[in-house]
Amino acid sequence: xxxxxETQWLWWVGAALVLGLIExxxxxxxxxxxxxxxxVAAVGAALGLSFPLQVILFVLAAxxxxxxxxxxxxxxxKLSGPVVPTNTDANVGQSAEVLxxxxxxxxxxxxxxxxxxxxxxxxxxxxxxxxxxxxxxxxGATAIVTAT
Numbered sequence: 001x002x003x004x005x006e007t008q009w010l011w012w013v014g015a016a017l018v019l020g021l022i023e024x025x026x027x028x029x030x031x032x033x034x035x036x037x038x039x040v041a042a043v044g045a046a047l048g049l050s051f052p053l054q055v056i057l058f059v060l061a062a063x064x065x066x067x068x069x070x071x072x073x074x075x076x077x078k079l080s081g082p083v084v085p086t087n088t089d090a091n092v093g094q095s096a097e098v099l100x101x102x103x104x105x106x107x108x109x110x111x112x113x114x115x116x117x118x119x120x121x122x123x124x125x126x127x128x129x130x131x132x133x134x135x136x137x138x139x140g141a142t143a144i145v146t147a148t
Contacts, residue, residue: 037059091111096145098127104120
């Protein structure tokens with residue numbers, strides 16, 4: 001059983017690696033804090049602390065890192081500026097040119113250099129060829145437009 005006591009630090013390092021792998025799947029920084037606590041316990045084991053003291057050290061390091069370090073890191077990692085719309089969300093509010101008359105059932109517009117299937121937002125409205133319209137929303141691959 002001497003080998004077990006001599007390799008306790010290695011078990012803690014293994015636990016830290018497993019917790020790090022779990023963090024890759026969760027991306028919430030909880031398992032990162034636990035992995036950090038396992039490294040602290042590994043240092044305690046390498047210094048010759050008894051197993052109960054290693055567990056206490058792990059628990060204290062986990063509580064401190066979860067309470068103090070994780071919130072600080074989460075604040076640093078959050079986006080600090082306004083969210084920039086991408087993909088189809090970036091087309092909302094853009095101007096488009098009617099290529100084929102647009103009704104609530106059919107139509108085609110040129111939006112940012114591409115042809116899009118288009119529909120009007122309200123029934124009984126027809127937008128004529130050449131008219132400039134505004135994209136209200138994107139529904140699948142169809143631009144829902146309104147007259148400007």
